[in-house]
Amino acid sequence: MKTSRVESVIKNMQQAGMSQLIISDPDSLYYLCGIGYDPGERLLAMYLDADGNAHLFNNHMFPQEPQDGLNIHLYDDVDDYMGMIAGVVKPGPIGIDKFWRAKFLLPLLEKAPGLEPRLGSAAVDDARNLKDAEEIELLRQSSAMNDATMAEVIKHLGDGMSESEMARFVAETHVKNGADAAVDQLVCYGVGCSEPHHECGKATVKPGDSVIFDIFAPRKHYWCDMTRTVFYKNADDEQKKVYEIVKAANLAGEAAIRPGVRLCDIDGAARKVIEDAGYGKYFTHRLGHGCGLAIHEPPDCSSVCQQVVQPGMCFSVEPGVYIPGKWGMRVEDLIVVTEDGCEVLNKFTKDMIIVD
Numbered sequence: 381m382k383t384s385r386v387e388s389v390i391k392n393m394q395q396a397g398m399s400q401l402i403i404s405d406p407d408s409l410y411y412l413c414g415i416g417y418d419p420g421e422r423l424l425a426m427y428l429d430a431d432g433n434a435h436l437f438n439n440h441m442f443p444q445e446p447q448d449g450l451n452i453h454l455y456d457d458v459d460d461y462m463g464m465i466a467g468v469v470k471p472g473p474i475g476i477d478k479f480w481r482a483k484f485l486l487p488l489l490e491k492a493p494g495l496e497p498r499l500g501s502a503a504v505d506d507a508r509n510l511k512d513a514e515e516i517e518l519l520r521q522s523s524a525m526n527d528a529t530m531a532e533v534i535k536h537l538g539d540g541m542s543e544s545e546m547a548r549f550v551a552e553t554h555v556k557n558g559a560d561a562a563v564d565q566l567v568c569y570g571v572g573c574s575e576p577h578h579e580c581g582k583a584t585v586k587p588g589d590s591v592i593f594d595i596f597a598p599r600k601h602y603w604c605d606m607t608r609t610v611f612y613k614n615a616d617d618e619q620k621k622v623y624e625i626v627k628a629a630n631l632a633g634e635a636a637i638r639p640g641v642r643l644c645d646i647d648g649a650a651r652k653v654i655e656d657a658g659y660g661k662y663f664t665h666r667l668g669h670g671c672g673l674a675i676h677e678p679p680d681c682s683s684v685c686q687q688v689v690q691p692g693m694c695f696s697v698e699p700g701v702y703i704p705g706k707w708g709m710r711v712e713d714l715i716v717v718t719e720d721g722c723e724v725l726n727k728f729t730k731d732m733i734i735v736d
């Protein structure tokens with residue numbers, strides 16, 4: 381068990397008046413006790429109470445090292461494993477992980493009728509939101525891998541690869557550079573860039589295309605996420621102008637980050653640059669999202685999030701402009717909030733690149 385992390389979760393539980401909690405999100409279990417797999421359809425859950433008693437319920441098929449402070453309950457497929465959990469929980473309110481399946485929760489409520497389930501994820505999510513030194517170092521290494529991958533793949537623009545083929549090449553390059561797994565990537569050429577969540581297809585790159593590389597992968601469980609927009613052979617005046625606007629918005633967002641500032645004001649600082657330039661209606665999504673053991677996790681860096689930034693938060697800063705039917709651009713870094721500002725994890729240049 382990662383003692384300091386468990387203590388943070390318990391502190392959050394106490395503040396919320398929650399005496400017991402079921403945690404099932406595989407990333408949260410990895411965070412707390414280093415169990416690094418997803419059990420698929422099978423039950424894998426931790427019970428934690430505010431006194432620090434921890435029980436893990438796990439199918440015996442999955443390897444499980446004993447851990448200090450963790451009572452491990454192994455079950456077979458034919459065992460009454462919900463009965464095992466019912467024997468541990470106490471009547472009254474209980475926090476339930478947002479990802480725990482109804483097929484587990486509903487039978488537990490039948491077996492332990494005195495339980496009063498509440499959404500309980502915040503106790504763990506709020507702890508995960510503030511990365512510790514070990515996590516920040518892993519996030520740095522993951523983003524360094526992403527920088528190296530970006531440098532390699534951009535050189536191959538114009539080799540004849542379609543969007544899908546280039547996306548696969550990015551994933552393979554990530555694995556070569558140390559990623560845990562090959563992950564579907566987002567590569568867009570030309571008009572495909574005008575859709576923020578474009579599906580990679582058979583298009584090949586043409587002179588004058590904007591090209592978006594939105595690339596990401598987990599390394600030692602910690603994700604990176606970076607976007608660069610480059611141009612193939614040439615860029616017209618409007619593309620050049622808008623690229624500088626998007627880049628300036630990214631820099632303004634990053635410059636606004638420091639402890640005590642609200643996330644909505646960081647979104648606002650970046651958005652203002654694009655709005656003042658007359659392209660506000662084409663910036664159609666929030667500025668960023670948290671990143672860590674999951675690629676998208678709290679916090680939400682959007683115009684409606686009043687949450688205040690704290691040291692240790694990691695999130696993306698990714699303004700974009702998308703002109704329907706024409707092209708689009710996005711510049712994205714991951715940052716970690718420091719005591720007096722932020723550390724930008726991505727070092728790959730944001731200067732305009734025209735690939736010959």
Ligand SMILES: [Mn+2]
Pocket residue numbers: 605606669696698712
């Ligand atoms: Mn992102």
